[in-house]
Amino acid sequence: MPKANIHPDYHEITVVLTDGSSFKTRSTYGKKDATLKLDTCPKSHPAWSGGGIVLNEKEGKISSIRKRNGNFSLTDAKKPAQTDPKNSPQETT
DSSP, rough: OOOOOSSOEEEEEEEEEEEOOEEEEEEESTTTEEEEEEOOOOOOOHHHHHHOOOOOOOOHHHHHHHHHHTTSSSSSOOOOHHHHHHTTTOOOO
């Protein structure tokens, strides 16, 4: 027989973002119709918005590798010259 009353109360709450906007969601936080006020949110925090981060990259990873290795590419590699079997040295036994 399954245990009774082991699941938390899952109800609707209001989440208020730092800019004052809000939305309703379901959560186990607080009581029914509680309000959760966020200190940081995806709209303002640099971890989500990318603010405060300056990329100072002049070239990408592939470009830097090509620059270092002289634009080496396996797809552009020349095939080795084919030798003519008529002109190759014969093995003697």
